Amino acid sequence: MTTTATPDADGHPARWPRALIDLDALAASRRRQRPTTPTALGRRLLGTRYRTTPAVALIGAAVADAISQPDARLIVTVPPREAKSTTVAVLGTVLALATDPDAEVILASYADNLAHEHSARARALIAEHGDDLGIRLADEKTAVGRWRIAGHRGGLLATGIMAGITGKGADLLILDDIVKNAAEADSDAHRRRVLAEFRGTLMTRVHPGGSVVIIGTRWHPDDLIGHLLATEPERWEHLNIPAVAEAGIPDALHRPPGQTMTSTVGRSPEQFADLRRSLGDRSWYAEFQGVPNSPEGNLIRSTWLDSWRLPSAPVAPALTVVGVDPSDSGEGDAAGIVAASLTRDGVVAVIADQSAPMTSDQWARAAIELAMSTGASEIAIEAFTARATYERVVREAMARYDLPHPIRVTTWPPKGEGGNRGDALARSAALLQAFEVGTCRIAGHLPEFERRAVTWQAGTHQPDALAALVVAHDVLIRSAGSRLTFGVPVSDPVSLAAYLGRRVSG
Incomplete structure (x- = not known):
């Protein structure tokens, strides 16, 4: 059916309502000019x-x-x-x-x-x-x-x-x-x-x-x-x-x-x-x-370590962790043992390195003693295999010490996150970037650690101390987003439980 407009009093065709004309014209125009990109x-x-x-x-x-x-x-x-x-x-x-x-x-x-x-x-x-x-x-x-x-x-x-x-x-x-x-x-x-x-x-x-x-x-x-x-x-x-x-x-x-x-x-x-x-x-x-920064050549530069170096270990860190890359055979091959602290402003400070060839009992004792001396509250052990065994070795050694503060023993990566288990470069990506931009820094001087770090190249064995730091660094940066700190006024000392449970008047 065709619809026409009724003529006006002078015999001229009446105009269609403007809205209808505009809509029809717009639809027709869009059909004619459909986008091509x-x-x-x-x-x-x-x-x-x-x-x-x-x-x-x-x-x-x-x-x-x-x-x-x-x-x-x-x-x-x-x-x-x-x-x-x-x-x-x-x-x-x-x-x-x-x-x-x-x-x-x-x-x-x-x-x-x-x-x-x-x-x-x-x-x-x-x-x-x-x-x-x-x-x-x-x-x-x-x-x-x-x-x-x-x-x-x-x-x-x-x-x-x-x-x-x-x-x-x-x-x-x-x-x-x-x-x-x-x-x-x-x-x-x-x-x-x-x-x-x-x-x-x-x-x-x-x-x-x-x-x-x-x-x-x-x-x-x-x-x-x-x-x-x-x-x-x-x-x-x-x-x-x-x-x-x-x-x-x-x-x-x-x-x-x-x-x-x-x-x-x-x-x-x-x-x-x-x-x-x-x-x-x-x-x-x-x-x-749009281009890859080739991993060939040295992966960590000495200029990064020098540019961001801290004069000493942080005085009141938020958390200190000892990372361990255990010796594989238990017969005296190399073990990585590194302590690192998280500062209040979110920087990871590398504060000590005790890496050396050790038996399983030796690296367990070295990790415990480093945790005691640095105030670390956690020993985190790289454990893609033998997770339960590594935990048992450290706990048995810990039973022979009179600990000055509580120290918990964990394994890394957390259960369910076992990806990249054989690829040290992939696991180290976050640490390498942190060294470059200054969110991970050396406290003081650690000559042997630094020498091994700046000579590590893609395709070669990762230094055990660096592997241990990957563990400690990951534990610390994970904790940075999940820790809450409560302050209790020192003017009127009370227990934290009593302070949080007090009645607030007014």
């Missing part, structure tokens, strides 16, 4: 919540090409919080399905929850703007990580990379941060697992002509991105946008050295400089410059 789509659907910078525009154009051109292979490395996941994983998924509702998309991240977060955002945009996009969600009940477009075979499967993908193919495969952090990247075993999953599972799901887009942080030269760029350089387009242009670092924006990127979250050059000082070189280059 994730960036344009973001401006349409997200408005002021989505800021288009030169970096975002470049990423959006590259992703649009990957969606429209068969067999594309794209790698994107951009600083965190610069809209790369929104542009690629969320808007890229929506654009791919709006362009071809039969397209099957797989989105994988290091864990289910991150992939599901991106999936939920993409699904919400389609639910809200389906009329504008020309698609709508199927009505059947689906999981947050698996849904499809009504009347079509296309949709999204979002999952963790190690979850195992079966029964699903991909016209577009998106990998967004499939490595969680530096510790995972430093683990040779984990890198092999990621590569095996990529080769053996994910790539086998890509349909003929399907495209692959990878977003990631370059924590290690031999990570998945490094492997692909080294073995298939002609196959992969690499879009790297460093926070600050620097000679020798690829820059897809082709800026002169020293020029800072326009940040979607408004970071200034001064704020980027402050981030670099806070993070240390490895995290800065991996996260913000």
